[in-house]
């Protein structure tokens with residue numbers, strides 16, 4: 001019998017093998033998705049850096065033992081990964097994004113304001129009280145799906161509610177792709193409850209209306225790192241706390257937490273795909289309707305109405321889907337209309353100018 005001595009040698013034993021230390025890059029959120037875009041030579045010549053802050057005078061980036069600034073010129077979002085060109089920082093190469101929260105810049109045809117990139121999970125937060133609203137949750141979830149970020153619903157203030165189950169049930173019924181968690185954000189084990197999505201190297205963000213407990217959750221995740229979190233918010237002159245810049249903060253364990261004011265101003269436009277993802281069941285049914293343009297009202301061969309009659313689809317869900325899709329169309333079209341109005345105005349100016357020049361020429 002050959003005796004295996006390895007168990008007596010901690011460094012060789014299979015049980016006691018210490019996990020390889022996480023690299024500085026991994027602690028900044030570097031993942032296989034980004035690594036697969038870079039070859040070894042590029043990695044050595046232009047080290048990867050992550051955009052941790054975006055402001056008017058440029059972007060702060062962090063890499064392995066590196067903290068730098070990129071002057072304005074590149075269109076960057078907090079969370080972006082770049083291959084940093086030390087000689088010409090604005091020539092740094094942007095790596096493909098895993099996900100992107102963006103919103104249309106007002107009045108611009110195809111110009112987007114980039115809010116946050118490469119977020120892995122977004123916690124859609126609401127509380128177990130009058131703030132709870134399925135339609136509002138669906139709005140945030142559609143935005144998450146559109147941005148290709150995995151959403152998780154967090155129901156806070158569980159401690160102020162006699163029975164959280166009805167809230168959990170309603171939230172759970174929205175989509176089987178979205179986990180639901182009820183918690184006391186103030187005194188509960190927040191890190192434990194959110195652990196599945198908060199492993200080192202992950203990037204998270206929060207969505208939700210004011211007062212539902214987003215900062216409370218963030219503070220709980222930072223735990224003992226109180227000093228670090230106090231930098232997240234600053235009191236303005238009136239004593240209200242306000243979020244300062246578009247920033248990303250890291251816990252000691254290597255969890256990246258996004259704190260960007262833009263997350264509050266996300267609007268539901270250009271989110272058709274996100275809505276279709278969220279309401280995949282309704283979309284699938286609609287595809288089975290006899291008529292392509294079925295309004296699911298009185299048409300014969302309507303699979304949607306049939307599902308409602310069979311008790312397989314909640315008519316309230318169909319109604320919310322319609323409203324959300326209409327809101328999205330409205331927002332998207334309104335901007336498109338504004339665009340064509342601007343074009344018409346531009347054309348008018350050109351015509352007037354031409355006519356004017358023509359007149360001058362004739363003189």
Ligand SMILES: Nc1nc2c(ncn2[C@@H]2O[C@H](COP(=O)(O)OP(=O)(O)OP(=O)(O)O)[C@@H](O)[C@H]2O)c(=O)[nH]1
Pocket residue numbers: 156157158159160183184185186187208209210211212213214215216217
């Ligand atoms: N009892 C209880 N109070 C909570 C809970 N979550 C948040 N609160 C309280 O609710 C209030 C608002 O919480 P915040 O964390 O500031 O909410 P927010 O979503 O960050 O709000 P904005 O900064 O306005 O977006 C604070 O007084 C919190 O202490 C909870 O689970 N239980």
Ligand SMILES: [Zn+2]
Pocket residue numbers: 286289290294295296297299301302303304305
């Ligand atoms: Zn139909």
